[in-house]
Amino acid sequence: MTHLADHRSDQLDQNAAGDYAFRVENIFRTYFLKGETVHALRGVSFDVRNGEYIAIMGPSGSGKSTLLNVLGCLDRPTSGRYLLDGDDVSKISDYQLSRIRGRRIGFVFQSYNLLQQLNVMENIKVPLQYQGLIGKDANQKCRELANLVGLGDRIYHRPTELSGGQQQRVAIARSLVNDPYFVLADEATGNLDSKTTEEVLDLFESLNNSGKTIVMITHEDEVAARAKRIIRLRDGKIESDVLNQDRPQ
């Protein structure tokens, strides 16, 4: 394993904006709960280049979830900058955050979070609807993505008619439908058995091979082992940020 921090910042200075998917600069996130102040993030800085596959690890209470919320534009940092494709999104309105989530980020959740009243096709289409993209092109795209994740023959099935692994594939298809800058997966294999975990991780890997940037939040070493780069958090700070050289090729 090699430490990255130094040589990467050199590169960043040389590269203009656009080469990286996003960049966080000295992010702090402080909560005030019942008179107590909780410092969930205390100065986190890193950047992720396009096409990277990174795993963010850490024990519970390390600030993992808080970082996920900030990266997913669900929460705003107390201080620091979060640059997404060159735009600082750390101080924008709820409305704008919603638009950015819809256009630039693809979410994959631990518990799949498919909408029960919709079928596979309609579930994949949801992010497009919020951008006003509906019609034939949208349907065509959803069909292609369903094929990509291997569920082309089940597009009219309801989530309850699918296995956990299949549901997560639908969720992955859904996360890709808006052509996001990066896919943000939160313990995406946490509810799956080891066999389907492998299948889903294979899917992520093939997506990454085709150029997708993937940010995987996980506490499982086996899952993190498939990533190209691993960031470990502890007590709201980055403990280590290394390239994963043990990655099976």
Add this chain to the structure above:
Amino acid sequence: MIAQFFQTVDLGIKSLLVQKLRAGLAALGIFIGTSTVIWLVAMGEGVSYRAQQQILELGAKNVIVRTVKPNAGGDEDANSRVKTYGLLRADYRRIVENIPNIRRAIPMRELKFELRLDDRTADAKLVGCVEEYLELNRLQIARGRWLSPRDRGKKVIVLANETAKRLFPYENPIGRAIWVGSEFYTVIGQTKDRTASAAIGGSLDSRDYNLDAYIPLKTLRQRVGDLVMKRVGGGQGFNFVGEDVELSQITVEVNHIEEVDETAQIIETLLRKYHETQDYAVVVPRELLRQAERTRTMFNVLLVVIAGISLLVGGIGIMNIMLATVTERTREIGVRRALGATRSDIIGQFLIETVVLTASGGLAGVLFGLSVGPVFRFIKRAIMTISPDSLPPIVDSLEPRIAMWSVLLSLGISLGVGVIFGVYPARKAAYLDPIEALRHE
């Protein structure tokens, strides 16, 4: 835009169908509310339409002057057994001579009288009238003929349908003689059934023409006279009281409908000079019509208020359900927010869902409301089969009339209820913290 709207409506329907029973029960309140508005208004319109028809029967161009029995007591001759009151033949002459613009004035005297034939009797209303009475009251001759000027003073009689049936259940009455008091009268005609007209003046009941018997006014005056003695009270011996009335009613028809009110006032002023007591009433059917219209409006306002309350209750039910739905679907809201839904997207989704719920209840209510006619007739027939005499006549003859405004109003209100009671749950959903919502189990 429009495609997106329909997609949201589609989503709303799908979401509601997840909990079919609950959605159905919630919509039931709105269903009952809207169908109640339409039903009640249709009933009210039916009643008031009939009342209006009855008033129109009296003639919109007519001023009706009626004899009214003055209140007892305060009379100078309280002990007198004969009460003299009412319109006079002199009044009739005065009206005809003094009031210009009247087309005609038709006098009439009516009294209860027993008609007899062998052992059959009929308690008829004996009407002394002139020839125009037939046309004025839109009576029609079933057989025989109506009174003619040649009959004046003669002992001839025209029977109304029901009167004729009682005296001649099986035979043709024309040419037969019947007893009117102590004299024989020859039956010359029989009228057809005629629907009752509105109550006027002193009489509370609507005027029923079917138990009448018509004789020339002159005959009545000469043969029966103005004074009518009646046996009253029980105990030993006979006790008679008498009423001395010249005319029961004068129907004045004016040339133009606009002159009705003015003419009524002139008649009122004219009569006041000659009558010490208020033993007459001037009735303007047109005024009755206006009163009926006012009553109808008040009635409708009342109905709409009642219906409004029932829709309010329905709306609160809807809001309750939607709040429960928002709580249950907190996770869904979080997911949608993460996938790019703005707050207004969420508000739109839940608002449309609520409106879909109330609108479907409202539409079903309108459809059921529109079926008021057949359904009401069916219920009426069912009750009639079980116990034929249990329905009061007003219900029996009631025909509901659907008012278009009530349909539009109830549909509009049901949509409005959806919007008003949907806003709060929808806003509640939209302002959930997406992070909390995603974590919600």
